[in-house]
Amino acid sequence: EIVLTQSPGTLSLSPGERATLSCRASQSVSSSYLAWYQQKPGQAPRLLIYGASSRATGIPDRFSGSGSGTDFTLTISRLEPEDFAVYYCQQYGSSPPYSFGQGTKLEIK
Amino acid sequence: QVQLQESGPGLVKPSETLSLTCAVSGYSISSGFYWGWIRQPPGEGLEWIAIIHHSANTYYNPSLKSRVTISVDTSKNQFSLKLSSVTAADTAVYYCARHPWTGAAAGTFDYWGQGTLVTVSS
Numbered sequence: 302e303i304v305l306t307q308s309p310g311t312l313s314l315s316p317g318e319r320a321t322l323s324c325r326a327s328q329s330v331s332s333s334y335l336a337w338y339q340q341k342p343g344q345a346p347r348l349l350i351y352g353a354s355s356r357a358t359g360i361p362d363r364f365s366g367s368g369s370g371t372d373f374t375l376t377i378s379r380l381e382p383e384d385f386a387v388y389y390c391q392q393y394g395s396s397p398p399y400s401f402g403q404g405t406k407l408e409i410k
Numbered sequence: 411q412v413q414l415q416e417s418g419p420g421l422v423k424p425s426e427t428l429s430l431t432c433a434v435s436g437y438s439i440s441s442g443f444y445w446g447w448i449r450q451p452p453g454e455g456l457e458w459i460a461i462i463h464h465s466a467n468t469y470y471n472p473s474l475k476s477r478v479t480i481s482v483d484t485s486k487n488q489f490s491l492k493l494s495s496v497t498a499a500d501t502a503v504y505y506c507a508r509h510p511w512t513g514a515a516a517g518t519f520d521y522w523g524q525g526t527l528v529t530v531s532s
Contacts, residue, residue, distance in 0.1 A: 302472075334516075334517055336515075336517070336518045338456075338519075344524075345505055345507075345522035345523065345524055345525050346456065346505075346519070346522060347522070348515075348518055348519065348520050351514060351515040351518045352514040352515070355514055355515075357515070357520065389455065389456055391456075391517075391518065393516070393517025393518060394517075396469070397458070397461060397469035397470075397471075398458040398469070398470075398471040398472070399458055399517050400458065401455055401456040401457070401458065402455070403455045404455050404456075
């Protein structure tokens with residue numbers, strides 16, 4: 302099973318700043334099958350990015366994903382107040398189960 | 411618009427079986443996709459539990475496979491989860507979700523239910 306490690310655990314930034322979140326896999330994720338989700342308190346996760354860099358329907362273009370192999374990044378170009386949440390990566394490049402990372406909490410500085 | 415809604419007891423006694431149902435609206439389960447369950451213990455991360463296709467093809471998380479059964483009822487447009495021999499470690503918010511199997515988003519969960527908290531306690 303592929304283990305995903307996200308860093309940092311918590312990221313403290315101000316609105317308007319740029320956020321860079323990392324997801325590292327224990328082995329190569331085939332075909333860049335890596336997704337990112339956003340979760341706000343009391344809500345279900347929401348799919349943001351799939352295929353490492355494709356935005357899901359309705360996701361603003363300030364969200365972008367990049368990477369391949371074992372290293373992936375979610376970038377939020379200019380933070381809006383509603384972007385402060387917990388972000389999870391998920392790999393789906395091998396057979397199920399498709400593991401999640403432990404999450405990065407993005408908090409207001 | 412695809413909508414999913416979990417239902418089931420919020421409190422289960424240790425050693426008993428947790429049973430949840432996910433009702434799907436806005437999309438026919440028989441039309442395709444896999445459908446799955448994910449859980450999240452309080453204050454923790456997400457755990458992939460199992461997925462099922464309307465043909466009844468299933469995949470389980472090996473860490474839970476011996477205790478989990480996922481099933482589908484196409485006549486009611488719903489699918490279900492059973493988790494046996496529960497302990498306090500199974501206390502979590504349980505989510506149901508749609509799981510694309512083809513295309514670039516295959517393997518993700520693109521529509522989610524709101525989640526239901528299940529507490530294991532005597």
